[in-house]
Amino acid sequence: MQLIFEKSKPGRRAVKLPRLDVPIKTGLAAKYLRRKEADLPQASELDIVRHFTNLSRMNFSVDTNFYPLGSCTMKYNPKFTEKIARMEGFSDIHPLIWQLEAGEKFAQGALEVVYQLERLLSEITGMSAFTTQPLAGAHGELTGVMLIAAYHKAKGNRRKYVIVPDSSHGTNPASAAIAGYEVVVIPSDKNGFMDLEIFKSKLNPDVAAVMLTCPNTLGIFESQIGQICEAAHKVDALVYYDGANLNAILGKARPGDFGFDVVHLNLHKSFGTPHGGGGPGSGPVGVSKKLDEFLPVPRLIKDADGTIKPEFNRPKSIGRIAPFYGNFGVMLRAYAYILFLGKSGLIEVAEAAVLNANYCRVKLKEYFDLPYDRVCMHECVFSATRQKLNGVSALDIAKYLIEKRIHPPTIYFPLIVPEAIMIEPTETESKETLDNFIKVMKEAAAFAISDPQRLKDAPQNTQVSRLDEAKAVRDLDLRWHPL
Numbered sequence: 001m002q003l004i005f006e007k008s009k010p011g012r013r014a015v016k017l018p019r020l021d022v023p024i025k026t027g028l029a030a031k032y033l034r035r036k037e038a039d040l041p042q043a044s045e046l047d048i049v050r051h052f053t054n055l056s057r058m059n060f061s062v063d064t065n066f067y068p069l070g071s072c073t074m075k076y077n078p079k080f081t082e083k084i085a086r087m088e089g090f091s092d093i094h095p096l097i098w099q100l101e102a103g104e105k106f107a108q109g110a111l112e113v114v115y116q117l118e119r120l121l122s123e124i125t126g127m128s129a130f131t132t133q134p135l136a137g138a139h140g141e142l143t144g145v146m147l148i149a150a151y152h153k154a155k156g157n158r159r160k161y162v163i164v165p166d167s168s169h170g171t172n173p174a175s176a177a178i179a180g181y182e183v184v185v186i187p188s189d190k191n192g193f194m195d196l197e198i199f200k201s202k203l204n205p206d207v208a209a210v211m212l213t214c215p216n217t218l219g220i221f222e223s224q225i226g227q228i229c230e231a232a233h234k235v236d237a238l239v240y241y242d243g244a245n246l247n248a249i250l251g252k253a254r255p256g257d258f259g260f261d262v263v264h265l266n267l268h269k270s271f272g273t274p275h276g277g278g279g280p281g282s283g284p285v286g287v288s289k290k291l292d293e294f295l296p297v298p299r300l301i302k303d304a305d306g307t308i309k310p311e312f313n314r315p316k317s318i319g320r321i322a323p324f325y326g327n328f329g330v331m332l333r334a335y336a337y338i339l340f341l342g343k344s345g346l347i348e349v350a351e352a353a354v355l356n357a358n359y360c361r362v363k364l365k366e367y368f369d370l371p372y373d374r375v376c377m378h379e380c381v382f383s384a385t386r387q388k389l390n391g392v393s394a395l396d397i398a399k400y401l402i403e404k405r406i407h408p409p410t411i412y413f414p415l416i417v418p419e420a421i422m423i424e425p426t427e428t429e430s431k432e433t434l435d436n437f438i439k440v441m442k443e444a445a446a447f448a449i450s451d452p453q454r455l456k457d458a459p460q461n462t463q464v465s466r467l468d469e470a471k472a473v474r475d476l477d478l479r480w481h482p483l
């Protein structure tokens, strides 16, 4: 059957599909064959192009506007990494070929990329080895906690608890719980650090691990990390590093050097792959030497003659944790991104990310409350408590930003900051873009005083204004509505 596009002629609005009166040999049983023509909408090529182009315009994307969504933000998504991920030599490989003997001959280039990427990530983080199998940050966390559990089991340690600070990303306690641990939450102190005294009081030989994010979700570098690792190791508890936002310290500091035993990274945040809408992701996990033997199978190993092969015979491995070898396209982008930037480029990423966040922090701190007022890393967290006194919430400010064609920062997270507004400008935004954002934030602060209703009525220029967001998530409307 021909595509309707090809049959479309200039000047004709709609084209009928060819009739199915000639039986098509499908090999399917007669009862599965269509008896009537399908009732498909008829439209010309132009109508369809316009439909999808207009739909795409209703979308908000990092390609069109500023996106300072803190923590989980779209960071740098260079276009050249897209090109590399689409190269035929990579994109046309059968996803299972590397497990077959043929892989030794035909998939060596692809295997080399994964093999080298695991080594580059080890070098960047100061870890002993990496697996690139996990398919997201949360999946990396679960893998990491399973490695920790395997370690304790092998040593005959009976452990029950995983400690997390109350500023942690929600996936941390969730991953620990899914892996079978009870979660102990430690409050943050007035500096935004995990409270060291309370931490020490909860630390005992029943604790399997401590999961930390550094810089934490307040954008603050946990300067007590050395002490935390030392105290944990004294009771043989392992220390987990949530490195989803490694862009804050790339090339500057390495979690392995701080004493961390397990690290996960989000390649789809910090290493050149766009994310949003749920995927695809990659959350590789790095480990110190003592956890190496538990890493998921297969491991990629290099023969004396340089051939890369998957190795399955690792008796202490936690087993397989992903189909195939993870999200290869995301790995390709990360590999290209790292090679393109080189060491000096990676350092520049961290410097620009931190500089941009501090620029926003300093320019806005007169207008919004800053609960943890200190030099921040890749993001800064304000609070709209002052505006709230006039009835204006963080949500109202976010809606005003949408009206001004800026993606809102993360709001109401971290949970320990009331009316939180978490801004991550990222390393790649220009001063002009940041200045415009600062201008709009100041406008919002001024409206909160002079005309709070103006913010409550925002956004005024979007396809839909305010949604019942809980309902929108639970009751999706995916039906066709002609424009």
Ligand SMILES: *Cc1c(COP(=O)(O)O)cnc(C)c1O
Pocket (backbone or CB within 6 Å): 071, 072, 136, 137, 138, 139, 169, 171, 172, 213, 242, 244, 245, 266, 281, 283
């Ligand atoms: C995004 C994020 C995660 C979870 O990563 P996913 O890929 O969304 O599962 C975990 N921790 C932190 C700090 C993050 O920002």
